[in-house]
Amino acid sequence: MSKPSVGIFGLTGCAGDQLAILNCEDQLLDLVSLIDVRDFLMASSENDAACPLDLALVEGAVLTRRDADRLLAVRKRAKLLVALGTCAVWGGVAAMDRGTDRGKLLAEVYGEMGLGYDSEPARALHEVVKVDLKITGCPIEKDHFLAAIANLLNGDAPVYPSYPVCTECRMLENNCLLIERGELCCGPVTAAGCAARCPNLRVPCVGCRGPAGDANPASLLAVLEEKGIDRQGIAARLRTFAPQGVAQ
Amino acid sequence: MKTVVVEHLARVEGHGGITVELDGDTVGKVHFDVFEGARLLEPLVRGKRFDEVAPILSRICSICSTAHTLTSLKATENAFGVRISPQTELLRELLFRGESIESHALHIFLLAMPDYWDYPGATALAADKPHAVLLGLRLKKLGNLIQETIGGRAIHPVNAVPGGFGKAPSADQLIALRGALIEGMKDSDTVVDLMASLPAANFCHCDTAYAALFSPNADSYYAGDQVMVSSNGELALFHAADYRTLTNEQAAPHSHAKHSTFRGRPFMVGSLARLTVNPRRLTGKLAAVLERLQLQLPTSNPMDNNKAQALELIRDVERALEIVEQLLREGVRDERPVGVRPRAGTGTAITEAPRGLLIHSYTYDAEGRITAADVVTPTALNAADMELRFRRTVEECVERDEAVIAKRLQMVARAYDPCISCSVHLVRRR
Numbered sequence: 001m002s003k004p005s006v007g008i009f010g011l012t013g014c015a016g017d018q019l020a021i022l023n024c025e026d027q028l029l030d031l032v033s034l035i036d037v038r039d040f041l042m043a044s045s046e047n048d049a050a051c052p053l054d055l056a057l058v059e060g061a062v063l064t065r066r067d068a069d070r071l072l073a074v075r076k077r078a079k080l081l082v083a084l085g086t087c088a089v090w091g092g093v094a095a096m097d098r099g100t101d102r103g104k105l106l107a108e109v110y111g112e113m114g115l116g117y118d119s120e121p122a123r124a125l126h127e128v129v130k131v132d133l134k135i136t137g138c139p140i141e142k143d144h145f146l147a148a149i150a151n152l153l154n155g156d157a158p159v160y161p162s163y164p165v166c167t168e169c170r171m172l173e174n175n176c177l178l179i180e181r182g183e184l185c186c187g188p189v190t191a192a193g194c195a196a197r198c199p200n201l202r203v204p205c206v207g208c209r210g211p212a213g214d215a216n217p218a219s220l221l222a223v224l225e226e227k228g229i230d231r232q233g234i235a236a237r238l239r240t241f242a243p244q245g246v247a248q
Numbered sequence: 249m250k251t252v253v254v255e256h257l258a259r260v261e262g263h264g265g266i267t268v269e270l271d272g273d274t275v276g277k278v279h280f281d282v283f284e285g286a287r288l289l290e291p292l293v294r295g296k297r298f299d300e301v302a303p304i305l306s307r308i309c310s311i312c313s314t315a316h317t318l319t320s321l322k323a324t325e326n327a328f329g330v331r332i333s334p335q336t337e338l339l340r341e342l343l344f345r346g347e348s349i350e351s352h353a354l355h356i357f358l359l360a361m362p363d364y365w366d367y368p369g370a371t372a373l374a375a376d377k378p379h380a381v382l383l384g385l386r387l388k389k390l391g392n393l394i395q396e397t398i399g400g401r402a403i404h405p406v407n408a409v410p411g412g413f414g415k416a417p418s419a420d421q422l423i424a425l426r427g428a429l430i431e432g433m434k435d436s437d438t439v440v441d442l443m444a445s446l447p448a449a450n451f452c453h454c455d456t457a458y459a460a461l462f463s464p465n466a467d468s469y470y471a472g473d474q475v476m477v478s479s480n481g482e483l484a485l486f487h488a489a490d491y492r493t494l495t496n497e498q499a500a501p502h503s504h505a506k507h508s509t510f511r512g513r514p515f516m517v518g519s520l521a522r523l524t525v526n527p528r529r530l531t532g533k534l535a536a537v538l539e540r541l542q543l544q545l546p547t548s549n550p551m552d553n554n555k556a557q558a559l560e561l562i563r564d565v566e567r568a569l570e571i572v573e574q575l576l577r578e579g580v581r582d583e584r585p586v587g588v589r590p591r592a593g594t595g596t597a598i599t600e601a602p603r604g605l606l607i608h609s610y611t612y613d614a615e616g617r618i619t620a621a622d623v624v625t626p627t628a629l630n631a632a633d634m635e636l637r638f639r640r641t642v643e644e645c646v647e648r649d650e651a652v653i654a655k656r657l658q659m660v661a662r663a664y665d666p667c668i669s670c671s672v673h674l675v676r677r678r
Contacts, residue, residue: 012285014669015261016310016403022354023402025389029381032371043358044369045258045658063285093307094287105288119286139310139403201400201407201414202584206303208404236296240304 004054004153007039009074011067012122013060013092016139017085018042021057024142031146034153053078055152061087061094062123075129082148083125086138090210090242095122098243122243133157136191138208138241144193161192162213165205169196177204182227184237189215210242249276252642252653257661259359259369261311262668266657268642278639280631280661284672290621298324298590298616299410305608305623306404309670311354312625313404314347314395315601316608318470323608324410327595328616330588335581336412337471338571339398343408344469344599345568346394349387349432350402351602352519352561355665356443357384360554363659364446383438387561390432394568397421411585422576429569436562440540443558449551451656454640455480456633457515458546459494460525461600467522467529467563469600476525477510478546484510488598491607495624508624514632517604518665519556520547534563550637553663557602590616601626603665627671630664 010018022043024031035055039047056078062068075081083089091098098121106114125131135144135158144160151158161167165187169176177183177199186207187199198205217238224234254266263284269276293304302320306313318340325332332340357380358370367373374381392402397417399405407414417425457479463472473488486493494515495508509515523530524546530538538545541555596609604626611620641656 010263012263012287014307014310014313016307016313019261019310019403022358023388023392025385025392028385029371029374029378037371040369041256041258042261043259044371045362046368046372047258063287064283066283067285093289093292093304094285096292096304100292102288105291106286108291109286109288114286117286118283122287138307197400198406198414203400203406203409203414206300208303233297237300240300 003034003036005038005051006035006055006057007053007074007078008037008042009039009056009058009070010042011058011060011071011088012063012094013085013087015042015059017059017088020139020142021145024146027146031149035149051077054080056081057084058082058125059084059088061092062125062128063094063120064118065120066118068120068128071125071128080132080152081125081129082133082135083131084135084145085140086136086208086210086241087122088125089134089136090244091122091124092138092241095124095243096240098122135160136210137193141193163192164188164212164215165190165192165194165196165199165209168192168194169199172196172200174199177202178223178227184224184229184234186238188220189217189238206240207238208241211244252650252657254654254657254661257658257666259362260662260666260668261309262666262671264666264668266638266661268638268653268657270642270648275639275642278635278642280634280638282631282668282671284668286672290623293618293621296618298328298588298612298618301610301618301621302408302410303404303406305621308623308625309667310403311351311667312347312601312603312606312670314343314399315599315606317399317405317408318344319597319599319601319606319608321408321410322470322597322599323595323610324612325588325595326597327593327610327612328588328591330411330586332412332586333583335416335575335583338575339413339416340408341468341470342394342568342571343398343405345564345571346391346398348391348469348602349561349564349568350391350395351665352557352564353384353387353391356554356557356561357381357387359665360662361446363655363662364449380442383435383442387432387435387439387565390428390565393428394425397425409585410588412583413585416580416582419576419580422572422580426569426572426576429565429572432565433569436565439558439562440537443555444540444542449659450549451644452550452637452641452660453548453644454550454637455548456636457510457513458521458524459510459515459517459605459629460521461598461605463526467526467567473598475598475605477515478525479510479513479515488596488607491596491598491609491624494605495607495629508629509632514636515629516550516633516664517626517629518553519560520550520553521604522600523556523559534559537562550660551663553665557665590614603627603630603667603670605629625667625670627664627666627668630666631671634661634664634666
C-alpha cells in the first residue's frame, strides 16, 4: 500500500498546532515513515505545493484574502480536510469580538497605512470551506492528533468527547473552583479532552477548547449569577476563544 | 533590473518572504515582507480583567508562549505593585529555561541545521544523519518536559498566573525532572562537537548594534529591568519604562511588522546580543565552548547566532539542573499565588524570549481592567537589522547567481530564528 500523501498548513495563528505536531518527539520519525508529508512549510523548504493530498491538516483562522485563497486551494487538493486547533475550528482569540470595526482597529495599530492592509474579520475554516474533521484545542492535544492519524490510517473516524471539562475534573476528584470558590470557571461549557488541565492545577478553565456539545450553558449562567458574576462578563469570557461559544 | 524573491520563507514560524531588487551590481530595495494576518490582539484585549490578559496574549505565538505569558504576568504585577515569592521567581526562571531549551533545540537542529548540509528539512537530514536529528529531538523534549512540569503545558502554559503558580510541582515531579536534566547534561559535548563540525557559513559580514537585557550578576532571562545597547563599542543603558527609546517604530507598506532602530541604527536582539552585551557570564566551561565553536565576540556574522544559541542551550540545561537541585534541597512549598489587588497604573516588563528582547507594557484602571496594551517582540525589533543583513548578503555574493543568493538570504533569515506571528503584534501609535 502506498503511503497517504499529507499536507500540513498554517493560516493566521500562533503555529501552536503545527508545533504540537513537532512536539511529538518520540513519534515523529515513525510518523513520517507511515505518511508521506509532501507539503509542510514550517518544517521543510522543499514542498510540492500542487500535488493532490489524501489528507490536509490546517491550523489557524482565515484573516486575510490570502488565507482564504490558500484554504480554497488546499481544499481542492485534499480528499480529507482536518481543522486543527481552536482557531481553525472556532475562530480562536482573533475572532473574540468580530463585530468590532476592523478599520478602526487597524488604523489604531498601524496608522493610516493600516487601512490598506489585507485584513478581514476572523473566520473558522468551516465558514469558508467544507471541513471533514475537527480537532479542537489551543493547542491541540498531541494524543488527539496521533490518535486521529492512527484512526485515519485504519480507515476509521476518530471520536472526541462531547462532554464538558467538568466531567473530567470531577473524575479527578478536584474541589470545584466554581461552586466552592465562586471563581469564573468555564469548565461546565467547554469541550473536554484536556484532562481538566487547568482546574486540576487550581486554575479556572478559560474555555480554550471551545464549547462542549453536551453543555448546559443556562445552568452555568444561573450558578454564576448566583455567585454575583454579571452576565455580560460571563458572555465576554465565553467568547474569548470561540465567537459562537456564548449561550444564546 | 531583476528581482530576487523568496516567496514564502520555509522552516520559520509564520508567514513572510524576502524581496531584493538588483540593478547590475547595485542592490536596490530590500524588503522583509510580512504577510501574516494582523490579529489585532492588543486592541482586542482592552477591557479584559487582569487575569484574562496573559492567556490571551500568550496566543501571539506558540514557540514563545511561555515568554509571552511570563512577561505579561510581570507587566501586570508591576502595574499593581505585586511582589512574588522567591519560590515563584525560581520556578519562573526554570520555566523560561525550559522554553529556551525547546526553542533553541527546535531551531538549531530541525530548522537551521539542514541548510548547512543542503537538506530541505529535518526528515531528509534524519535519513543520513539520524544522530543530529535525534539529539535535537531529545533536547527539545527535555525543554518541553520542563514546561509541562512547571507550566502545566508545553505550549500556552496554564499554571503560571498573576501572583505565582496555580500549583507548585511535587518533589516526585522535580526528582523526575532532575533525572532527565542529568541525562541532558551528557549531551552537552555532543552538541558542541556537532556544531563545531558544521561547514562554515561565511557570506555576510556587517557590523551592527546589539541590544539585550543587562544582568551583571546572573545570566537571567527574567530578572532585571535594564536594557543595554552596544553599538560600535559605545554602550547605552536604559530602564524598562523607557523602552520606547528602542522601539521608535515605523509602519512599512510591505510588512505587517513595524521597524525599530536605536538612534537611527538597526540592531540585533537574541542569543548573540545576550552574549555580546553580557560577556562576563562567559567563563569556565562556557569560555571553552566559545573557543571550540570559534565564536569571537562581537562578531559581524549573523550566522553566528546559531552558535550562540547552542552555547545558551548548554547553559540552560546546566542552569535548569541547578534550579531543580536548589528546589529539592530547600523543599517546595505548596503555596498559593500572592494576593493581587488591582489599582490604576502602568506596568512594563522587559525579558529575554528565546529570540531576544520582549516587552509587554499595560495600563490598567482601578478595577483591574486593561485600558491599553503594547507588545514589542524580538522579531519586530530585528526586522530592520534583517533587512540590513539581507542587503549585505546580496552585496557580498559576487557570483550574482539567483539560486545562491536566495539560499543565503534564507539562511540569514533563519539565523534570526524569526517568529513572524510575533512580529505582527506591535506597539500602538501615540
